[in-house]
Amino acid sequence: MLGSTVTVVTDRCDLHGTLLSCTTSSIWLVDDGESDVVVPMEDVRTVVLDAA
Numbered sequence: 001m002l003g004s005t006v007t008v009v010t011d012r013c014d015l016h017g018t019l020l021s022c023t024t025s026s027i028w029l030v031d032d033g034e035s036d037v038v039v040p041m042e043d044v045r046t047v048v049l050d051a052a
Contacts, residue, residue, distance in 0.1 A: 001047070002019055002021070002022070003018065003019065004019055006029065006049055006050055007047070007050055008039055008044060009044070009046045009048070010039060010043045010044060011043065011045065012043070017029040017031035017032055018030045019047070024041060026038050026039060026040050027039045027041065027044055
């Protein structure tokens with residue numbers, strides 16, 4: 001899924017963007033506004049591949 005457009009669902013919000021990295025501690029993506037976002041893994045509920 002790296003390099004794909006995804007939706008990261010957390011309890012606070014849904015983030016849309018390009019997935020750059022995923023580790024045991026966090027997910028890093030560039031959101032639709034072209035900002036880098038790092039989400040701690042404990043906040044992640046699901047990661048969904050967006051339709052092309």
